[in-house]
Amino acid sequence: MSDSKQSFALAFIGAGGISGAHAGAVKDSGGQLSVAAVVDPNAEAANKLAAEHDAPALGSVQALFEAIDRKDVSVDGIVICTPPTVRVGPVREALQRGIAVLTEKPIAINAEDAARIAEIADAHPDALLGVAYCHRFAPPVIRMKQLVSEGKIGRLSRFENAFAFHHPPMSEKWMSDPTLSGGGSFIDTGCHSLDLFRYLVGPAQVVGSVFDSDWEGRGESSATVLVKASEGDHAGIGGVILAGWLEPERFTIDLVGTNGSLHYDYTKPTELVYRPGIGEPEMIEVESHEVRFTRQLIHFARAARGDTPRGDLADARDGLGAAEAVDSATKAAKVI
Numbered sequence: 003m004s005d006s007k008q009s010f011a012l013a014f015i016g017a018g019g020i021s022g023a024h025a026g027a028v029k030d031s032g033g034q035l036s037v038a039a040v041v042d043p044n045a046e047a048a049n050k051l052a053a054e055h056d057a058p059a060l061g062s063v064q065a066l067f068e069a070i071d072r073k074d075v076s077v078d079g080i081v082i083c084t085p086p087t088v089r090v091g092p093v094r095e096a097l098q099r100g101i102a103v104l105t106e107k108p109i110a111i112n113a114e115d116a117a118r119i120a121e122i123a124d125a126h127p128d129a130l131l132g133v134a135y136c137h138r139f140a141p142p143v144i145r146m147k148q149l150v151s152e153g154k155i156g157r158l159s160r161f162e163n164a165f166a167f168h169h170p171p172m173s174e175k176w177m178s179d180p181t182l183s184g185g186g187s188f189i190d191t192g193c194h195s196l197d198l199f200r201y202l203v204g205p206a207q208v209v210g211s212v213f214d215s216d217w218e219g220r221g222e223s224s225a226t227v228l229v230k231a232s233e234g235d236h237a238g239i240g241g242v243i244l245a246g247w248l249e250p251e252r253f254t255i256d257l258v259g260t261n262g263s264l265h266y267d268y269t270k271p272t273e274l275v276y277r278p279g280i281g282e283p284e285m286i287e288v289e290s291h292e293v294r295f296t297r298q299l300i301h302f303a304r305a306a307r308g309d310t311p312r313g314d315l316a317d318a319r320d321g322l323g324a325a326e327a328v329d330s331a332t333k334a335a336k337v338i
């Protein structure tokens with residue numbers, strides 16, 4: 003592994019939509035991060051991202067690890083930005099070589115593969131595995147957690163979170179094909195919500211779920227899921243999670259307590275609203291959520307080098323927790 007003064011060299015596996023957010027983090031890192039290789043079977047996508055970072059483009063995961071073994075490329079960490087069918091193999095190959103991995107959410111296509119990844123991570127405790135649950139690095143979310151622990155809203159009594167938007171073309175994308183995504187809108191954005199619940203409240207146990215599907219043979223286009231915290235300081239506290247692809251846009255988190263509530267709307271990035279039980283709302287200025295990808299990737303690199311503890315970076319157990327809850331909600335929705 004390179005020393006702390008050198009930039010942390012990343013290989014990207016997957017050069018589609020979300021790789022742009024991570025590549026943006028590399029550019030914003032002031033030289034702390036760099037791109038050593040880009041892998042994508044879609045040569046156009048791989049070449050474009052690789053060219054922007056003056057890095058080699060490769061056509062397969064196997065080609066990447068062969069190049070690493072030949073020492074043609076030197077890689078400190080790998081960012082996996084593929085659909086969730088491509089996780090177990092690259093995680094195993096990387097961790098057994100001592101290379102750190104930050105994998106996009108969900109950690110896997112189902113709980114079975116998530117458990118496999120957790121086993122691989124347990125077998126290689128010296129190589130960092132992070133799951134890119136980026137909202138943990140959003141300053142407003144961190145502030146909400148602090149304010150709750152300081153007693154600003156009294157005793158926490160409910161979590162509400164909607165990640166929903168109107169995007170009919172989703173019916174044609176891999177995200178709505180359960181064989182490639184694991185489901186529909188709930189595994190896509192609901193896994194973020196489950197991880198937010200875990201971070202802010204506690205591990206989520208699914209109490210009930212209702213899925214609605216507008217598209218024959220595709221995953222759910224909307225999901226309504228009730229969870230409760232299975233353990234921790236807020237054990238027993240409930241959460242309502244709304245995920246949808248065919249509804250007006252809402253990206254909101256509400257934490258409700260016995261003395262007030264906190265409301266964050268991602269479309270008003272610097273405003274956190276505190277409402278007392280009775281009285282006028284108060285606006286708390288916060289740093290925008292938009293820095294979350296950069297904060298996450300720099301933190302991942304520093305933790306991989308041992309320069310900082312892993313802290314709030316989601317680990318394989320966090321990823322497995324969300325994957326198990328997605329599976330439970332999907333099974334419960336089929337029964338209802």
Ligand SMILES: NC(=O)c1ccc[n+]([C@@H]2O[C@H](COP(=O)([O-])OP(=O)(O)OC[C@H]3O[C@@H](n4cnc5c(N)ncnc54)[C@H](O)[C@@H]3O)[C@@H](O)[C@H]2O)c1
Nearest residue numbers: 016017018019020041042044083084085086088106107108
């Ligand atoms: N953290 C977030 O907020 C966030 C947002 C969007 C997407 N995501 C997640 O990121 C992942 C990717 O989503 P996306 O929107 O970028 O999808 P995308 O379809 O835009 O890009 C995926 C890329 O992976 C490539 N790919 C497929 N198989 C591959 C393989 N075997 N090796 C290398 N590359 C391969 C595809 O060719 C494509 O270019 C998903 O798991 C998704 O849930 C996270």
